[in-house]
Amino acid sequence: MTQTPPRSHGRKSIAATLQPRELITPTPDLVAAWKAQAITLFPEAFPGPLGLSLTGKALQDGLWQMDAVFLREFGEGRHRNVDDTPAGGGAGMVLRADVMGRALDHARRTMPAAAPILYLSPRGRRINQSLARDLAAGPGVTLICGRFEGLDQRVIDHYGITEVSLGDFVLTGGEIAAHALLDATVRLLPGVLGNAASIEEESFATGLLEHPQYTKPAEWNGHAIPPVLLSGNHGEIDRWRRAQSEALTRDRRPDLWAAHTEATKG
Template identity: 45%
Template sequence: MRFDVLTLFPEMFHGFLSSSIMKRAIENRLVSASVVDFREYSTDKHRTVDDTPYGGGGGMVLKPEPLFRAVEDLARNESVRPPVLMMSPQGRPFTQKKAEELSRHSRLILMCGHYEGYDERIREHLVDEEISIGDYVLTGGELPAMVVMDSVIRLIPGVLGNHASAEADSFSTGLLEYPQYTRPADFRGWKVPDVLLSGHHAQIERWRRQEALKRTMERRPDLLDSADLTEEDRAHLRTLNRDDGPSEV
């Protein structure tokens, strides 16, 4: 999978792409990434990419010419232009479902804005989708672009090594992830639940499912409205609603 990132601050991506899982994914040729300073596509001697807004007002607005030229150059050898994603607080909320959808593309172009905003013609005629990572404002689209890339790249087969790791993550099943434990079995008197030491896989899976339901109900009950729940799940939730104590296995 290939990512092309359009930004005015390419240096922000150096550490992100040269560390941890991102670095391994690139070294193993599962992912490629280019970070493009779209100031290079400005044609005036000052390399101008922004200007004051028509109608007045504060701030500066990104001009359409450099971004159109950048995208057209990146896609010049493609029979179909890759999706262009704009990082924007006006976009649709980014979710695990959206990450899974994006991971099915072979290439994505991510656009990082700065200043007051974009010339509206960029939105109308160049961008395929606007994405927001939350209801707050950042100084630019670089951090959101990294969030999107990280979330998508870890879903690519082979990136995590164990595909089950991604499948069990919070939100991947529609629920928050169940509690995890490792050695020692007894730490300062806090013990790992007996069921996890039993070796009984069916009981372990049942415990994990029930704990995921419990954690979701306690922390993000809104997720239950769209989760794919079985009748057993619903029965367990009714039990949890009646009993504020720990769930029974």
Template identity: 55%
Template structure:
């Protein structure tokens, strides 16, 4: 059984989008994962297909209606295997991390992703379905569709036989708690910038040591939060 993702959205035409290219696209064609969408508007209950209304308590913008979104989520659940994790993409969610991605990829049943629009979704729906609230960063987009694609890209590449090179996964940023070391390829001399000599030495231990030192240096300089967490993990 392949990993099954369902995206609940007002804009199903945005999918698969970038997910149809490169490794994720090939894996989709090969059946290593499947993707479908549910159009939220199909579950509106009036002739105008209204999906939003003004927020209780006042304020700017509109909120997606709980009855409409609930109907769409019920449809998503019915077209997949039981036990799929449900995710609501929102700026107020828990920041997406590589550890979370690994956890989602390990769920053989797959995922259901809800993409909000306007000022978001009535919170009662999120509570009812016990959804994970996930953010891809401290900024606001017009909707959850692009975050959903980012999350799925991160998850799909971890599925069995998608990437193909286990070492590539192990050496990547965040897999070991720190950022990745710099990479180089031919030509050896480019615009008078020379590849570090240790990488040409053929000494695997020296190369491994250099890469670890560089990864630690870059993490200290660019992500002090990651560096402190890394130090704690070694205590």
């Protein structure tokens, strides 16, 4: 008989203590928290890096919570099999529809109906800032971390699952992509970042890449901070930063530049 790994949840608050605490402890669902679920064969991968820095503090503070659902617990037979050979033949193995269906039915009982189900897949829509903003504006998300040759298509069709991809490359599983998507989303939740204005100025916020940044010392290894940034003329600084953003986007991301110029025509 296998045992279900501990579910991962955020804390409502942090209190001073002389005793060390674990970052994640089993707690009831937090009513007001943004909720993330990851259906995975490796629940120990969560929260992983999401338990560090600002996302980790927000997890402790109960601004969001993480629930890792162990797919193996819903497997078939004595060995809890979760996959089988592809119908029609071919290499590799495919995650079974009945197994994933049971895992999803279990997971979704505690999720708001409005929270989407996303499957991390190389053939999915590219993850971008717009997707992160949309997720942050909702109640949460259920993520399916793919493995092997993929997931039985009937599950995707039956549950209306959206496939999303980290980029044009293949990973051994969806856990790393899930970390990236959740990090991009959680940092946009109210109260996570100390300076909310930084979100408005960073790359992709306006459809452009962010301008170069500088700080002390004023000169380093013969390289000086551009004089305009030390001028105190905020109008000139804004114009310089805008020009730099446009130049960088035009040079490095012609796809973004084309979309930006099309959007500004009207």
